[in-house]
Amino acid sequence: MSADAVVLREAITRARTGLVDREVVAEVVVLCAVAGEHLLVIGAPGTAKSEAVRRTADQIGGRYFEYLLGRFTEPSEIFGPVDLRRLREGMVEFETAGMLPEAEVAFLDEVFLGSTAVLNTLLGILNERVFRRGSTLLSCPLRVCVGAANSLPDDPALAAFADRFLARVFVTAVPDARLDELLEVGWSAGSRPSDPTGSLLPALDRLSEAARGCDLKGVRGLMGTAIRRLRQAGVPLSDRRAVRSQRLVAAAAALDGRTAATADDLWVLPLIAPTLDAQASAREVLSDLVAQARNASLVYAAEEFARGQQARAGRLVEAGRRLLDELGTGPLTHDDRLRVEATLREIDAGFVLADAPPALQDMRTLLVAAIQS
Template structure:
């Protein structure tokens, strides 16, 4: 797919991954949310780069309006939606001045979103779900693309926040950096001063339209149906609406990996979409991974077997011709692996591991091809062996 905007999208993902350590899933999630015009929630302790990631993304997209706010129990509608117009109020018109506030933003970050009180909640729900803001009773279409929500904790039951929680199709848990090498790199500021790529609002809009055109094959629909049945057997019942909305997420993930067709393994991202309560996360993840990873796993298994066969065939046939042929086949297998990695970033670690193994086999083959004494020695072995028998 030779689209320059897709190249920019790949550059943005790489740059964000270089700047934010151990946030690959969240980076993918926030870009998928943006492409699919869905909303994303990050749940985790303070100091885990939730707001920093959102701010950085807003800087990258030129021409968009960004709104960020920290909600508290005492936040007022004026803070989020704008103050009342005093001139209109004198005329008995209840109208808000929305300049620089959420109703005029393309990208929104709301921190501690579950602190939203009832005075804010109803307008927030309508704005997020329907992209409408009622000003003096009249519905106004808003330019909102995505809301990125963040919270240090899950909403408590009985607080009336279920509807707000449901508005976020993608939900990611986030934690502190686990790997010590990454932690030290973060402390040193490695990757923090790099020049970040950018994309215009118009280019992003084109990508969003392109996302809508990504083809979903029947095998993906059938897999989703099987997942729905298995989840139902476990007592987990995502709504039909949530499944329907998830299709746009699959299309966005495929486009992010520069494909025009959804693959079975794209379904893996739905482990962040099809659960409703914390105790369901593990079960949903297991069910979805059983369906999504089969295709990539099978490809890796096939390539590994082919590489092993090529290597041992070359060991048994000691001729230079066999060595050259084996080298060509190894190159082809490595090309397949790199292509697989490009389209399956979530399995990057597994694919890189096999790339290392196949590369090691290829190097040994090349060493034997380039060694002038190797084949002469093998010839001598064959002669002595034939005499012996």
């Protein structure tokens, strides 16, 4: 795995720390940043959408812009006010310092509540990475914009705008099985993982360049098969979404440290299905194509969208490694023992030990040793 992929994998691990059932959001933000695409997160209020994005943005570094849109949000609140000095000279230009046009990572909450003026200007930034308003013409350094909303819009005009967000992640309340973990983390809310030394944007940009040069020839036929299956299953996919899905496949390969994409990377395709039901259908119709999928950097997302044994094993190895790092070398407390036992139960429930991947077998041995020490 390349040094840049390792750096981003470590950043993703830090971003996931303290997130409960929102690890997928953090990972897909990075996937989209490498792919040069945008992400839409849909979920009810209070489901930690913004927290997951902020933690990931903290780790990526660079200039960050966040705003909660409303019906009466003025374009100047997003793109910057008129430059009064230039206006006195007869030129309508805008001061964009600290605003969205100069951001490298952006988060727009309640994105569909923006006015027509806001959304029309935003389209140029999302599509072309260019800000045009008055006499101002600015090339935008935006790597990824994350939009969030409580639900998908019914208005066809807004649906067309939503189509500019290639990837979709739908979040619901934390399941009962993880409520104890949520309560523990929530009690210590406010503590975030330490920021990395300097911005990781150079590493991210190098991975983006590697993704653009990724060899897709070996997997393009499988992608064609997958897209046809999705359309036959009633998943609405425009030609634009089908073509741009290749960027997610290439980014997944780059984050896994490879220069050529394989069937292991097709787990990203359900992300482009536009609705929750469509994503469920996509997982089902692509199950045989992505059964062996995995990703060393995006372990939770690969498991969520592939639902395969390899991806699940990768996630359990990662979870075990993180747990052992947290436990250290001292004696286990009662709560620590319960956490180790829970991980062991999940391993044993999902795998026949003799058939489990070697890395998972080794992790199980380490966890048993931790219990017995």
